[in-house]
Amino acid sequence: MSLRKTIWALVAMLGLQAAHAQERGPVTNLPIPRFVSMKATEANVRRGPSLTHRIDWVYKHRDMPLEITAEFGHWRRVHDRDGAGGWVHFTLLSGVRTVVVTAKEVELKILPQPDAKAVAKLEQDVIARLGACDRTWCKLSVDGLRGWAPKSAVWGVRDDEIRK
Template structure:
């Protein structure tokens, strides 16, 4: 016995299948649209900006110094000028008078106080003023304070001299031991005695 064939059966079956398929697609779309959107976000820098801009390189001597109320970094500490030109003001705001204008990128400065986004700094000649924290960097440099210093191959007075630097030369500090710092300037690298430079503390070691 054969089942009677309905002429409408072949017409309705694919149509129903198509409707079910569309319903399944719509259901999946609704589920996906309900899922939360994930986006990669960067950590807020509203707090870190004031603490990392002038953060010094790792040092083993800073633990003995008090901490700044704004950055929790050692006070005093050495930093360097990030900009090609910067104003030193009488107080910590743009409304205060400009006392000094610094025009030497990399020039070493000593932070001696903090207030909000401002740092009070001192230079080698004991001139002081307030500078915005974005204009200084934790990159360590030093100024040759002696008439002439030798850059040695090793941290020994008897070691070979690879270069000499005159008074006023800015050196980039690479590392420091108790009595010596490894520095670079003008394409030369060598060890210089701390006694001939300004920008590092006598007992400070820099890694």
């Protein structure tokens, strides 16, 4: 067992959390887990990381946010906001960040403040491009509209994630 695995096993055994440690993908060396979006309009979601594995379903929405939880060769294990997922070929994914509105309705604000003027209302399941985020707000853009929404109203960004 490597030193790194031994340390992680000890941390898990003691019930400790490593505040700043994050696993890296063995293929890309990028953080795991991480959010991406669908580049393609359709993507087969397979049971395992190869073309010989059964297709469980097909994602059919370009720009849908997904979370990568594992890497194997040219394949990425992903899941959507409902927890459904499987293995998708990396060419069908994009590093462009998007989020999906999970609240029944959310107002886009001109500033990241609850009492700021609203510029638009987004309904549940709307997909928006993700911009900057502070501790509680994220800047979103959709169909030419831009504004700030509470981080708690969307899926596709970590609670502790800060973006500039």
